[in-house]
Amino acid sequence: MTAKRPRICVIVNPVSGVQRTALDDITNYFAAQQTHEYEICVTERGGDARRFAQQAVARQVDVVAAYGGDGTMMEVAEGLRESSVPMAFLPGGTANVMAIELGIPTDLSAALDLALNPTHQVRVIDIGCVDNQYFLLRSGLGYEAEFSAGAARGAKSKSGRLAYVMNAIRKLRDMRPVRYVITIDGEIHVQRGITCMICNSTSIGVPNLRLVSASDVSDGLLDVIVIHNVRPGTIIGLVIDILRGILPGAKSRGTQNTHWQGREVTVTMNRRQLVARDGEPLKRAKRISAHIVPQALRVIVPATTLETSVEHLDRDQAAV
Numbered sequence: 516m517t518a519k520r521p522r523i524c525v526i527v528n529p530v531s532g533v534q535r536t537a538l539d540d541i542t543n544y545f546a547a548q549q550t551h552e553y554e555i556c557v558t559e560r561g562g563d564a565r566r567f568a569q570q571a572v573a574r575q576v577d578v579v580a581a582y583g584g585d586g587t588m589m590e591v592a593e594g595l596r597e598s599s600v601p602m603a604f605l606p607g608g609t610a611n612v613m614a615i616e617l618g619i620p621t622d623l624s625a626a627l628d629l630a631l632n633p634t635h636q637v638r639v640i641d642i643g644c645v646d647n648q649y650f651l652l653r654s655g656l657g658y659e660a661e662f663s664a665g666a667a668r669g670a671k672s673k674s675g676r677l678a679y680v681m682n683a684i685r686k687l688r689d690m691r692p693v694r695y696v697i698t699i700d701g702e703i704h705v706q707r708g709i710t711c712m713i714c715n716s717t718s719i720g721v722p723n724l725r726l727v728s729a730s731d732v733s734d735g736l737l738d739v740i741v742i743h744n745v746r747p748g749t750i751i752g753l754v755i756d757i758l759r760g761i762l763p764g765a766k767s768r769g770t771q772n773t774h775w776q777g778r779e780v781t782v783t784m785n786r787r788q789l790v791a792r793d794g795e796p797l798k799r800a801k802r803i804s805a806h807i808v809p810q811a812l813r814v815i816v817p818a819t820t821l822e823t824s825v826e827h828l829d830r831d832q833a834a835v
């Protein structure tokens with residue numbers, strides 16, 4: 516008797532990033548492998564990835580793999596949320612921050628190998644929620660929302676990471692600090708800043724580098740960060756280090772920030788600010804509330820990820 520082959524549903528966002536031939540590559544890969552039954556769902560518009568993931572859960576597939584950037588991953592994660600079906604990341608967008616956070620290979624065929632490898636590990640991670648909208652990475656208010664949303668609307672597929680950097684510098688000129696009143700698990704904090712980030716992951720898309728120490732996508736806590744100011748030189752310096760292949764974080768970035776952790780967060784602002792989740796604009800608002808959904812998503816990771824050491828941007832800064 517032949518053993519039943521595991522079933523994998525592959526959700527592909529064909530317009531992610533610059534990899535126009537990815538759909539062909541993925542189709543050819545699955546046609547050649549013998550281990551899994553597969554189906555490939557191609558997204559056409561926002562919401563498709565979430566719906567395909569929900570339908571795959573209803574069909575009781577064994578794995579759902581997602582090809583795309585952080586926006587696609589967020590949708591698929593939302594569709595798989597609180598199910599037992601593990602998610603495999605196939606990084607293919609301009610920004611693949613969550614895949615980097617989880618130690619997923621950036622090479623497509625290596626990521627596919629991982630998804631199908633029976634010895635991979637399954638890690639259970641948290642998901643964040645802001646005003647009934649889920650996020651995998653973070654919800655940004657103010658500056659973070661402005662620059663990431665600006666990059667998303669611009670020539671994202673052509674200029675990739677450079678689009679983020681150009682927007683980051685351009686938007687910085689226009690930002691005025693606002694007063695944030697932040698309630699975290701009942702405690703009130705008041706801070707002025709140009710951006711407030713409510714994070715599940717504090718990864719910034721560079722391997723082993725995070726915005727703050729002690730952040731963990733499996734600890735059941737949100738990391739709340741207010742950045743009081745950013746100098747243009749901070750961004751430029753960071754980019755130069757990344758382009759030169761140097762791991763930043765060994766020196767101060769000249770950024771002043773404050774950091775807390777908690778489960779339930781509300782933020783009120785004295786002026787309306789743009790709110791984004793995982794780099795996609797949601798709305799302008801003067802008040803938002805967010806919470807963590809602990810242990811909400813099963814993700815396929817390489818066997819070694821759990822032991823990886825992590826450098827921190829705030830290593831020589833006084834995070835409060």
Ligand SMILES: [Mg+2]
Nearest residue numbers: 731732734736
């Ligand atoms: Mg956490």
